[in-house]
Amino acid sequence: MSETHGYALTRVLDAPVEDVWAAWTQPDHYARWSGAVRSSLSMDVRPGGAWRATMAGPDGSEFPLSGTYGDVRENExxxxxxDLPGGASTVMAVDLAPEADGRTRIVVSQECGSPQERDMSEQGSGMLLDGLAGYAPTIS
Incomplete structure (x- = not known):
């Protein structure tokens, strides 16, 4: 039996689920909160669709990312x-659920190959959620 190294981060955002979905799936929105360089973004949000982005770090460094979409259920x-260096890949799941008060519960989860990979991925996802929490309420 192999050991897995995963995480799940949960937040409740002050925005309706449709706005949170738009923030994750529309390049103009995604670039405003994620750290992605808008001119580098390509998002074909459908099962099997490809995406690519150049991410800008706080220190001005840039690094390219790419991948594909798996399960895509609008607003859910x-x-x-x-794609990771060396030919490996990892999958991050974003699950959305509307709350009774018009807010959105979001869960970001991922299985990683090692504790170190998990820690780095969890930190990156936490930063993404922080940016999203600040941006999503401004959409409507």
């Missing part, structure tokens, strides 16, 4: 695979 679930 988005599976995003990311």
């Amino acid at each position: 679930r988005l599976e995003v695979s990311m």
